[in-house]
Amino acid sequence: MSETISPTFTFVKDGIFHFSRRIPQELRRHYTSPRIAYSLRTKSTRIAEARARRAADQLDEYWYHLRCQVTDLPGKHMLRLKGATLADDPEQQPAPSSSIKLSEAVSIYLQLKGRNRPVTFQRAAERACGYVIDACGDKDLQAYTKADANAFRDALIARGLAGSSMTRVIGTVRAVTNLAVSEQGHTLNNPFAGVYYDRTAGVANRTSVPADAITIVQAKCRGCDDDLRWLVTMVSDTGMRLAEAAGMTRDDIVRDKDGSLSAYIRPHAWRRLKTKGSERVVPLEGEARWAAQRILDQQTCSQYAFPRYNSADTTNMNTANASLNKCLKQHLPDGCTMHSFRHSMRDRLRAVECPADIVDQIGGWQTDEVGHGYGSGYPLEVIRKWMQAVA
Known part of the structure; x- marks a missing residue:
């Protein structure tokens, strides 16, 4: 050859x-x-x-x-139900097995916790446990040792994962193994608990966009006046996650009786929300109101607020993030990205002494305090007052 x-x-x-x-x-x-x-x-x-x-x-x-x-088993219609078989011949019932492999544990975990969860939830569990299998093999859960856990950690470091990413991956493996063992009625001294690594390694500090830079960016967006700049402006004066703004429909922008505009952040088939608390209403004030009005003024048959980043299946976040960061690079300080506007909004709300629970409601941030889970949250007019103070 x-x-x-x-x-x-x-x-x-x-x-x-x-x-x-x-x-x-x-x-x-x-x-x-x-x-x-x-x-x-x-x-x-x-x-x-x-x-x-x-x-x-x-x-x-x-x-x-x-x-x-995902394919029907040949002869499936001829199978007897398991319960009927065991009733006819109890001696044929297999003895319960105490052995369960990590790959089987993933299936149990997804079956119990994966319902009505985004596809990213399944991928995260499969990817995390796949790292373990690559590094240590697909073993019985009871067979994994601390040496295996350390080898798994070293493999993650070799892959170049940052400390924050390692925290998510190891936490997922720990959750999968704990749930599977619990479902089998066993106990496990989980070797993946307490694994030491540098949680700050490779983690970049999140930087807020300074107020003067926000003003410059918003002025440039007004001058260019296209859908890319509307998206930047929408995020800059609301603190939305980029995916939340990019995946909106025109119907998500609602005009209230007094003529003010609000954005309804809700899940769609093409764009899910990060957490349950992310579903909220954000008043559109300042430059965000201008961007929303420009979107509504367009004569289009598309349902999407930003058609170029959406299809029936997905919101193309990677493309949006890359193209917008490229546009902003020359106007923002080093270390600032589109996500930095979200950090800026938190700082801007602090600057006007906005209460923390209102800040959480505006940004869709998760709060661990029990009392915050009661009731329906602050009325829209209260939220709007604070957004006007910021704008």
């Missing part, structure tokens, strides 16, 4: 063969990327071909099992 021709499912980069295979469309929901690609760590065509073929065969087998999960 010629050394210039790459074997199937491979490509050459810097003289090293890499495996590459596109994930079938119907299985994309199980993955975080549309393609699997990694180094085969060889310059030999013969070795690369063998390794690529073996990897492809493993994927074919695994994808077959994934497809079987």
Whole structure:
């Protein structure tokens, strides 16, 4: 075989063969990327071909099992119900097993806690436990040791995860293992609890946008007067999360009886909300009111406030974030991004001595105090008073 021709499912980069295979469309929901690609760590065509073929065969087998999960079992109509079978012959009832692997624990966790949760919840659990399986193997939960937990931590560090990301991943693994063991009626001295790592490693400080920079940005947005600038302005004077603003419909912008405008932040099929407390009404004052009016003035058949970032399936947050940060880079101090406007809003509300629970309601921030869970929150006119003070 010629050394210039790459074997199937491979490509050459810097003289090293890499495996590459596109994930079938119907299985994309199980993955975080549309393609699997990694180094085969060889310059030999013969070795690369063998390794690529073996990897492809493993994927074919695994994808077959994934497809079987959503396909009716042949002869399913001929199966007897488990309860009827055991009633007819109790001796056939299998003894309860105390053994449960981590991959099975993920299924239990998602079955119990994954209902009515966004697809990101499932992906986070599968990804976190997948890291453990990559580092330590798919073991019985009782078989994992502190050495395994430390190896898992070291693997996360090697992946370049920041301390905050490691906290989320390790916390997810701990939750999965605790729930699965509890459901089996066992106890577990969880080795993934108390794992030490630097929680501040790689964590960048969140920076607020200074007041003078906000004024400059909003003036530039008025001058350009396009949908990109309306989105920036909407976020800058409301403190919304970018996804919340980008995923709004025109009907989410409501004109009240007195002519004032409000944004109803609510979940949509294409854009879920981060938390239950994120569903709220935000009065549109200052430049946010101008942006909302410009959106409503457009003659369009689209239901979306920002059509370029939305489809029936999703709000393309990555594209929105990248393009807006690029536009803002020359006008904002170093370290500031679109998300910095959210931090600025919190500081601006503090500056006018807005009560903390009103601040939380405006921003959709989670609060742990029990009393805040009672009632329906502050009336819209009270919230508007504080937003006018800020604007």
